[in-house]
Amino acid sequence: MPAPSHSTFDVVVVGGGNAGLCAALSAHEAGARVILLEAASKEERGGNSRYSGAVFRAIHNGIDQVKTVLTPQALDEAKRCSMAPYTKELYHDDLASTSHGRNDPGLSEVLVNESWAAIEWMKSKGVMWETTVRKYYSEKLNGAVDLLPGGTVKAYKDGVGLIQNLFDAVEKTDIVVRYNAPVHVLLVAGDTVHGVRVRETDGYSDVHGSVILASGGFSANPAMKRQYLGEGWDLVPVRGTRHNTGTMLRRAIEAGARPVGHWGAAHASPQDINAPLVGDITKTPVIPRYSYTYGITVNVNGKRFFDEGEDEFSMTYAKTGKVIGDQPRSIGYQIFDQKTVHLLQPRYVTGDAIHADTIAELAKKLSISPASLEQTVNEFNAACPANVETFDAQHLDGLSTSSSSSLAVPKSNWALPLSSPPFVAYGVTCGITFTYGGIASDTRGRVVNNEGRLMPGLYCTGEIAGGVFYHNYPGGAGLTKGAVFGRIAGREAAAYAKARRECLR
Incomplete structure (x- = not known):
């Protein structure tokens, strides 16, 4: 077998869904040289996010604030809509009630506090926002529509539109995107992660850099669903991508990352x-x-x-x-x-x-x-x-x-x-849409090992990051969580790469 080929970047993002794309854009914004590795083909790119309704749950002061991020067409539709404020307290209550109080308080605090800023930042990257009026409310409903305050906004054209908008933003930069590039394993030395190994048709290629895992859970892996979720789950229809096989979730745990969250729920x-x-x-x-x-x-x-x-x-x-x-x-x-x-x-x-x-x-x-x-x-x-x-x-x-x-x-x-x-x-x-079990991370997106120490060079966001959802979840919070911690992980991984370069000079 030939030796793996090598390439080096500041930040390596694994997974091209909402969370990974936000992470890549954030790392690039912070000055990093970024590569995004997507297991799917270009035609199937986007992970579970592509199949989603693309609703984002975020704090706001009511319909007037929400209107500030809407497209012109959505603004016109919003004329017949009202929406009560969605406060930090309400968001925290919804996270706690759906997770029976088990949700990580630190991660939840960051998710809530940074949720609206993530919506605005994504708009600045080209994401087009509208209300949920045409998605959730019948045209036969009489009079004004009082929108659910927690269903703050949705991406125009649902998940397809969301992913298209984010990839359009990526393609305006020098971020390198590789399709048909399933990551096989982490490159580690002890707890420190130096990059990833990509499985190719006739061998492997190594990509070095700080790593952000945004590769999803195991919703499309029948063996893992049967193992962790129980009898019959291997037969449940998969709402999302067939590429969510849990490979990097397993590899991260094998490398020492601590499993957290509700592995028996989805x-x-x-x-x-x-x-x-x-x-x-x-x-x-x-x-x-x-x-x-x-x-x-x-x-x-x-x-x-x-x-x-x-x-x-x-x-x-x-x-x-x-x-x-x-x-x-x-x-x-x-x-x-x-x-x-x-x-x-x-x-x-x-x-x-x-x-x-x-x-x-x-x-x-x-x-x-x-x-x-x-x-x-x-x-x-x-x-x-x-x-x-x-x-x-x-x-x-x-x-x-x-x-x-x-x-x-x-x-x-x-x-x-x-x-x-x-x-x-x-x-x-x-x-099944996505699984709740994942790996541990801190409020800066840094992965934590079994002994409670950080794993230098390793970050995570999206479905692979556990600890926030148990038993159930408030609709729209998953995509927001991926965006919020994608932004954070991107900044942190870029800063880590910069500091490491300076140390090597």
Whole structure:
């Protein structure tokens, strides 16, 4: 075997998704010579970010501040929108509640404090921002739209637009991008990282420099999903890239990086029952099914199995996929009637709606026992409040099922009886987006080893960086986390490379 070829840069970024691109741009901005190594081809570049809805969660003072980063077209759309402030306190509360208080306080503090600055910085790099009004809100919704304050902004054209904007910014610089360049292992001497080894068709090539790992988790690795997430997870459809195999996550741990976070959990959400087994850019972005709050969801036995109105969908969708996956055949059916079907998110138009004039007829079309589904609906309807005038499609309305009813599973908000036919159902299954387990890092993006010491020359950002999300997550916080710590890791890795050069003079 021939000896590996060598090249040297100040900063080596592994992974070309949102986090890696922000890291590369930040390192370049700090004066570093940067190379970005992407395992995918140019056509498949972008990691999980490319398949995302590209919503970013950031602190702000309300709609007027949000408007300062919007495109002209989005500004025009925002005329019919309002948005309450999203404060630091609210952000911290959302991180803590979804992670049951386990989220790392230092990392969370940086994420929250730097979230809006990251949005503005990304705009300066060419990212085009808009509101979520066309993504999450039906055109049939009457009157003004009060946008979820935590769904601050989204990238124009979703993940595809986000990745295109960031690569456009990279291509305006002298940052070197190598595609089809899967990193195989870290080049280490003790705890110190000197670069990476890239797997080639007929050998290896070594790239030296301080290293930023932005290579994702293991959402596309069936063996690791079965090992860490449990029975059946190897069969769950992958919402993102097929290149998220966890290779560098394993290699970093083998080199001494400390594993942290929730290795038994993942972002998993309701997807169309016909979801592709791996991310398909023509289908994946349009098949999420997040309007379950406006109806009920049953399994193949016709039974409800979770509180559809526990909270706003942005605070529950990332854990709802798992409870669907735990059902027989990993299937659920979302059922609506004519009081709410007009509220469904626009993406539902891509699904195969099943219509019926009676619950019994609907059950037959879904291959569910009519008696079982009728019993479920009758019991649910009986537990719904008689006065439904307080129903508020845009906010938690407290319209809940009776605590004195015999329901095994309550509905805490939006509890309207299914009583206005024709009824409409959509089949759903579980789709995995990203995994929560990762490696430890400090508030400056520096990787920490098993003994609690820094690993000189090694940084991380994005999904591979653990410690912030446990059990669940607030929608949009993942991309923001990648951008915030990508900026930080880029600056830090550039500074480390500069200091190292000066020492060698």
